[in-house]
Amino acid sequence: MTGHEFLTACELHDPHRLAAALDAGLPAAAPLDGRLPTAWLLEMYTRSDRLPACLRVLLDRGATLPDPRLEPVLLNEPAAVTAAAAADPGYVRHRLSMRSAFTPLDDVTLLHVASEYGHTAAASALIGAGADVDARAGLDADGLGAHTPIFHTVNSHANRSEAVLRALLAAGADPAARVAGLVWGRTFEWESTFFDLTPLAYAQLGTLPQMHREPQHVDAVVRTLLAAAGRVAPEMPNVPNRYLTRS
Numbered sequence: 001m002t003g004h005e006f007l008t009a010c011e012l013h014d015p016h017r018l019a020a021a022l023d024a025g026l027p028a029a030a031p032l033d034g035r036l037p038t039a040w041l042l043e044m045y046t047r048s049d050r051l052p053a054c055l056r057v058l059l060d061r062g063a064t065l066p067d068p069r070l071e072p073v074l075l076n077e078p079a080a081v082t083a084a085a086a087a088d089p090g091y092v093r094h095r096l097s098m099r100s101a102f103t104p105l106d107d108v109t110l111l112h113v114a115s116e117y118g119h120t121a122a123a124s125a126l127i128g129a130g131a132d133v134d135a136r137a138g139l140d141a142d143g144l145g146a147h148t149p150i151f152h153t154v155n156s157h158a159n160r161s162e163a164v165l166r167a168l169l170a171a172g173a174d175p176a177a178r179v180a181g182l183v184w185g186r187t188f189e190w191e192s193t194f195f196d197l198t199p200l201a202y203a204q205l206g207t208l209p210q211m212h213r214e215p216q217h218v219d220a221v222v223r224t225l226l227a228a229a230g231r232v233a234p235e236m237p238n239v240p241n242r243y244l245t246r247s
Contacts, residue, residue: 013050028061047157078125085129092131107138115152118160133173154203159217215240
């Protein structure tokens with residue numbers, strides 16, 4: 001049951017339950033069903049403020065990350081991010097790839113990662129250290145991708161990344177950046193491919209059932225993006241949609 005307990009703790013972002021599973025004998029640095037424990041944690045659907053505590057439990061017991069430069073970003077430690085950027089002039093431009101349950105993290109910067117996980121403190125530290133708020137991700141074999149960090153914030157789980165969205169916009173991120181398309185949730189059962197996207201168009205896709213977003217959150221993000229683009233947001237009183245919510 002140790003493996004089951006570990007995966008449940010990862011899904012719930014429960015650091016105490018995670019520590020118990022590891023202390024019961026699950027190796028923190030050995031693969032579980034072909035994936036490292038840190039990969040299981042980072043690839044789960046959940047996004048929350050408890051992720052850093054869970055990751056710390058794993059790291060303290062000998063776990064490793066696929067790229068050590070990720071550590072201060074995923075731990076959401078701004079002082080450590082600033083120190084890493086000061087020690088390594090290329091830190092804010094560093095590129096990496098990792099599996100993502102939502103917006104792709106293929107050939108992205110650390111700011112994309114901070115934006116995906118809703119780590120506002122780390123994102124702000126990266127911006128302060130000179131990270132490009134409009135850096136483009138890599139393209140996949142079909143020519144999809146090339147998205148900027150803002151795309152990770154407009155369709156975030158439980159609207160977790162709204163504060164990062166505001167930080168990016170305050171730093172001059174383009175609210176109208178355009179991409180040919182994105183594969184949301186690649187390799188997961190909710191995988192969906194969308195074409196001809198801006199952050200605004202991507203945000204509105206949150207109304208699709210597989211996105212599992214609250215209509216109030218979609219509305220709030222849409223209004224934020226419209227305001228950032230200097231556009232007037234019309235009154236939209238039917239949020240959430242009464243037709244869909246009536247009993």
